[in-house]
Amino acid sequence: MSPGNRRRPPTPTSPSGGPAEPDAYRRIDHEDRAKGSAASARGLTKWYGEGETRVVALDEVDVEIGRGRFTAIMGPSGSGKSTLMHCLAGLDSVTFGHSWIGDTEITGLKDRDLTRLRRDRIGFIFQAFNLLPTLTALENITLPMDIAGVKPDKGWLDTVIETVGLRDRLKHRPSELSGGQQQRVACARALASKPQIIFGDEPTGNLDSRSGAEVLAFLRSSVNDLGQTIVMVTHDPNAASYADRVLFLADGRVVDEMLSPTSDTVLARMQRFARSAN
Numbered sequence: 683m684s685p686g687n688r689r690r691p692p693t694p695t696s697p698s699g700g701p702a703e704p705d706a707y708r709r710i711d712h713e714d715r716a717k718g719s720a721a722s723a724r725g726l727t728k729w730y731g732e733g734e735t736r737v738v739a740l741d742e743v744d745v746e747i748g749r750g751r752f753t754a755i756m757g758p759s760g761s762g763k764s765t766l767m768h769c770l771a772g773l774d775s776v777t778f779g780h781s782w783i784g785d786t787e788i789t790g791l792k793d794r795d796l797t798r799l800r801r802d803r804i805g806f807i808f809q810a811f812n813l814l815p816t817l818t819a820l821e822n823i824t825l826p827m828d829i830a831g832v833k834p835d836k837g838w839l840d841t842v843i844e845t846v847g848l849r850d851r852l853k854h855r856p857s858e859l860s861g862g863q864q865q866r867v868a869c870a871r872a873l874a875s876k877p878q879i880i881f882g883d884e885p886t887g888n889l890d891s892r893s894g895a896e897v898l899a900f901l902r903s904s905v906n907d908l909g910q911t912i913v914m915v916t917h918d919p920n921a922a923s924y925a926d927r928v929l930f931l932a933d934g935r936v937v938d939e940m941l942s943p944t945s946d947t948v949l950a951r952m953q954r955f956a957r958s959a960n
C-alpha cells in the first residue's frame with residue numbers, strides 16, 4: 683500500500699478539549715520567546731475522507747518546535763509534510779490530538795480567534811510568492827499590517843529590509859524583480875509583523891539554485907540575527923542543510939530527526955529510508 687494510504691479503524695480518542703481562552707495569548711510575555719516551544723503537537727492525527735477511502739495523513743504525531751531555531755520537515759511525497767505544517771499553523775483542522783502555538787492551544791479555537799492568531803502571531807511563505815502585482819515591494823511587505831490596521835514598527839521594518847537586502851528595490855513592482863528577489867519580498871512580508879513563528883512550504887521550490895540559495899541565506903540570517911523561529915517543508919537536502927534540525931516523516935509519523943544537518947548527511951538518510959521502504 684502506498685505511503686499515506688494506510689487505513690485503520692477509528693480510535694476511541696476524543697477530539698481536542700475545550701477552546702483556549704481567546705485572548706490568553708495576548709498575555710504571554712514576549713520575553714519568554716527565548717524559552718520553550720514556539721509550536722508543539724501531541725497525538726496529532728489527520729484523516730482525509732471516510733470509510734474505505736479514508737487516508738491517514740498524520741498518525742499521532744508528537745512534535746516540539748524550538749524557539750529561535752530553524753527546523754526543516756522532510757520525507758517522501760505523501761508522507762504528510764504539508765499536512766503537518768498546515769495543522770501546526772492552524773490552516774487545517776485536525777481529526778484528533780492537540781497543537782499549540784507557544785502556550786495557546788489552537789485545536790478547538792473558534793474560526794475568528796484562529797484567524798486573529800494566524801494574523802498576529804504566524805508568518806507564512808509559500809512556494810508561489812503570492813505578491814500583488816500592482817503594489818511595490820514595500821507595499822507588498824506592509825500589506826498584511828495595512829489590512830490589519832497595524833502601524834509597522836519602523837525600526838524593525840528597517841532591520842528586516844536591511845536583512846532581506848532589497849533596500850534599492852523597494853519601489854519596484856514584482857514584475858521588475860527576479861524570482862529570488864520576489865521570494866525575499868515574501869519573506870520580508872512574513873517577518874515584518876514580528877511573528878512568533880514562520881512556516882514555509884517549499885519556499886525555494888520555484889527558484890533556480892542561485893535564487894534559492896539567496897532566500898535560504900536570508901532565512902538563516904533571520905534566525906541568527908533576528909531570533910526568528912522558522913519551520914520549512916522541503917524536498918531538497920541542500921535546503922534542509924540550512925536548518926538547525928531536520929524532522930523526517932514517513933507514513934504520517936515522525937520517524938527520525940537530525941541536528942546540524944549537511945546536504946550529504948540528509949541525502950544519505952533519505953536514501954536509507956527509500957531503501958528500507960522498498
Ligand SMILES: Nc1ncnc2c1ncn2[C@@H]1O[C@H](COP(=O)(O)OP(=O)(O)OP(=O)(O)O)[C@@H](O)[C@H]1O
Binds near residue numbers: 730738757
Ligand atoms: N485534501 C486532501 N484530501 C484527501 N487526501 C489528502 C488531501 N491532502 C492530502 N491528502 C493525502 O494525505 C497524505 C499526506 O499528504 P501531504 O500533502 O501532507 O504529503 P506531503 O509529504 O506534503 O507530500 P508532497 O511532498 O508530495 O507535497 C497523502 O496521502 C495525500 O494524498
